[in-house]
């Protein structure tokens with residue numbers, strides 16, 4: 290009783306970011322429920338992952354069985370169900386991801402437990418959870434309390450919380466798989482890797498966006514240098530791609546890609562509606578444009594109204610000195 | 612040979628047996644200069660495939676996404692078929708299987724959730740009205756002209772001027788008009804082009820119901836894309852026209868005239884959705900000719916031969932990779948040969964493509980791209 294289960298999502302030997310975020314949240318609230326943080330790892334031959342998790346949880350409950358080699362919601366559900374019965378955690382956190390929402394609702398229905406999705410905040414009050422999720426496309430935050438139960442199932446939003454810094458040495462407990470049979474209806478078929486170019490700009494944390502204002506191919510080395518000092522990837526407007534300065538898969542916008550970097554640095558981009566649609570997810574937007582009326586400034590957190598051919602070299606110089 | 616029921620219906624629905632494989636469709640298809648799309652081939656293969664259940668395989672060809680929905684193929688078909696719809700049906704297979712580009716997925720989802728493909732909140736659809744006195748429709752009260760603002764015009768700051776100027780023109784003409792309230796929602800033109808037929812049906816049903824609560828003699832669209840979509844609606848009672856048709860009539864009846872001058876040489880670009888698909892060729896020209904000082908010239912490829920700008924058919928969300936220059940750039944070069952100072956047009960999508968093209972070929976300093984209402988706004 291009182292423990293916080295964090296159901297670990299992994300794929301092809303890699304732990305997804307949402308796990309570290311859930312572990313951070315779990316470590317903040319575990320004491321509210323009077324328990325510990327327990328990573329629940331289902332897989333086959335994933336000792337490495339169990340070790341990594343031990344650095345960020347009090348305990349790793351580790352089920353290793355060939356039947357768990359690939360994710361299968363039915364098999365996960367059976368095993369999680371049995372583990373919940375045995376260990377009676379107060380909270381079960383599952384990532385609000387494609388995998389997570391495949392298992393969590395069925396699990397909650399099967400066990401008739403209170404269930405809340407896409408949670409962004411959590412605390413315990415009197416041993417019971419109080420959680421926050423959003424309404425109306427993020428315009429309203431709503432706080433939820435729950436009916437009395439021994440266990441509560443929550444899916445946690447990705448990228449909404451800070452990841453944990455692994456700093457402890459938890460125990461690892463390997464247990465027999467409670468359910469070993471193959472699933473009746475679902476079968477794992479194959480992994481299909483997403484086709485990507487050399488850089489997948491949708492995953493980049495720092496992006497320099499290049500626009501028509503850069504004028505000519507021969508000015509690109511200057512921008513590339515800026516990208517280097519920023520440790521950023523390059524992307525651009527349709528105009529920049531059409532001009533041949535960047536490959537097609539670097540186009541941002543309605544007919545390109547949607548990006549969500551921490552920093553989007555727009556150089557010589559006017560900020561057409563079709564371009565801005567692709568940078569909605571950017572945390573901070575900085576724009577350099579010589580036209581003070583360029584629509585990009587309406588979207589930008591910081592704007593520099595000046596000639597990019599003056600600004601960019603200066604920036605490179607300054608950043609290099611640092 | 613096994614004939615699946617589903618595919619058989621494609622043969623019947625699109626009358627594929629009527630095709631004589633003459634090739635006029637591909638011969639006139641504007642995008643063939645940029646891509647490998649061969650629509651005649653798809654008509655042939657779809658017919659064969661439907662016999663052998665290979666539609667899914669056909670849908671894998673990426674060229675099906677190169678079509679701009681201009682309908683040149685349909686205009687040229689001597690048998691009255693619509694080859695373009697074979698491509699839309701193949702897109703439908705992809706959409707149904709869920710394997711679409713994220714951009715397409717997002718646009719469709721946004722239509723479903725927010726009533727527009729731009730990912731914008733429904734609640735801000737009428738922000739363009741700010742600072743203007745606009746008559747809005749009241750439930751159950753009939754107006755003569757009910758205006759339907761396109762999603763692009765409503766949300767894209769570059770295009771909002773079309774609706775804003777429209778209001779000023781209507782006030783000047785003193786006609787009985789109203790714009791729909793916040794309830795207006797996407798017409799589904801691009802939804803259908805992207806192959807999401809089921810969503811289109813849903814959009815149609817909701818819109819027909821909406822229009823029945825706001826009765827009007829005529830529904831007037833600002834975009835030819837909405838015009839095409841609304842005209843397809845089953846169960847819509849009011850007549851649907853494009854705004855240029857209304858303005859031409861008002862000018863003709865002497866109810867609308869201009870104070871200022873627009874002394875520039877302009878060339879009119881026929882939007883495919885207005886011309887080829889709805890045969891509205893004369894009215895936009897009539898409106899332009901009524902503007903004092905204007906010199907109207909014509910592209911060699913005009914009216915039913917007009918060169919597509921590549922803005923329709925869902926292309927706003929799907930890029931065509933090609934080494935060849937965009938058709939809109941060719942259009943800009945043609946305009947330069949004619950020494951036109953302005954390319955004028957009556958479609959929001961054409962405005963976007965042509966405007967970008969004029970910059971891409973470096974004519975920004977000497978040539979403008981304007982919507983008809985932008986010119987009218989200067990001579991009010």
Ligand SMILES: Cc1cc2nc3c(=O)[nH]c(=O)nc-3n(C[C@H](O)[C@H](O)[C@H](O)COP(=O)(O)OP(=O)(O)OC[C@H]3O[C@@H](n4cnc5c(N)ncnc54)[C@H](O)[C@@H]3O)c2cc1C
Nearest residue numbers: 500501502526527542543544545557559561564578579597
């Ligand atoms: C069907 C369709 C789909 C589209 N899809 C996309 C898409 O996915 N992504 C996309 O980006 N666009 C898309 N567009 C194009 C979009 O409408 C714009 O035309 C395009 O984004 C403009 O690119 P830009 O900002 O680089 O160029 P411009 O709009 O030409 O802007 C260049 C900017 O650079 C500034 N500038 C010039 N010189 C300097 C200097 N020396 N110093 C500082 N600033 C300077 C100028 O002030 C100007 O603001 C699409 C258009 C259509 C029709």
